[in-house]
Amino acid sequence: MKRLVEALFGLVALTGLPYLIYLGVYYLRRPSGTPADTWPDEPSVSVVLPTYNESSIVESKLEELTELDYPMEKVEIVVVDSSDDGTADLVETFFAGRPEPELTLIREDERRGLATALNEAYAAADNEVVVKTDCDSRLAPDAVRKAVANLADPNVSGVTGRNAEVIGDSEVERGYRDLQTMIQILESHIDSTLIFHGPFSAFERDAIVPIDEDSIADDTELALKIRRNGGRVIFDPDIHYKEAAHSAFGKRREQKDRRAMGLLRLLWRQRDALGSHGAYGRVVLPFNWWFMIVSPWLVATGVALATLGSLAVLGPFGLATPAGVLAFTALGSRDMLGPLQPLYSLFDTQISLFRASVSLLRARAEGDEETHDGTWSPDRELREVLQ
Structure with a gap:
């Protein structure tokens, strides 16, 4: 029993140590603001919008x-559509009748996956800066201006922004996004950030390279490949967007697990970037x-x-431990944990990452690693809050 307790405390210490180191570095450096704040001339911009x-x-x-x-005379909207409901x-x-x-x-003609659609749209984009956004998000009016300001830095080739408001009032998602913002601010001031966000990402057109056709982390994959080619890719907390999100545990799982699976698969495929x-x-x-x-x-x-x-x-009374975990999860998924809500947001993310890793390992064991074709289905419930 003593060894079990020692193992548990050791495991907790091991799990938490990197996070404590991160917090220490964050508070020592206290990074703030945009990593690149040069205001340039107004380059031409292509806005890529995939629709289904x-x-x-x-x-x-x-x-x-x-x-x-x-200035709309400097803007091109590139819509790539595979709908069957008349969206196009x-x-x-x-x-x-609109001149600009x-x-x-x-x-x-057929759905071939988001990554394939984006590769086609990026190839068709003619302008100096390419912005990618999603239909189910909302951008701050100055988002593009702030993005091109970052890209005026000759070392910066890509920039993403912050989910400043969660449509649908999800405390779970808001708590996770606040934590993610801290991580990405520090990453950007150290060098570059990893995760790029679908609601808003902007790239130098000449830096864009094709992404894998089966990618389910397309924005992050493009940013990672650009960094591997020598350009910095950064997070600017002053670029704001809104995105709809569920709080309910069950409803969040498909959305969060899919994202987690894409990121895990990308990290594994690009593992040779470690140390470089x-x-x-x-x-x-x-x-x-x-x-x-x-x-x-x-x-x-x-x-x-x-x-x-x-x-x-404790014998049967020891079931209080898993019961406590379940209660924590149930209350957290309903935004009912008060000051502990951010802790649940982190726990919720770890659940998704664990589930995603198990799914990937199972698929690999079954020899079926590439089962996802990159297509997606619109979430009708979330879209209702955008109408």
């Missing part, structure tokens, strides 16, 4: 894009490997050891 059955929200998204605080027709109607911005509409590319490979990537791959297994093992230990000491 977005007829209920595409017009409001296009209204937003045409009202951005940026709505796009054409919206731009009929320019529209490039790519109609796909300056502080990105020596600091940023190792921390993300710990957070996404190692830590979730340690958390799961810790819960298992705590359960076994309490059962060994």
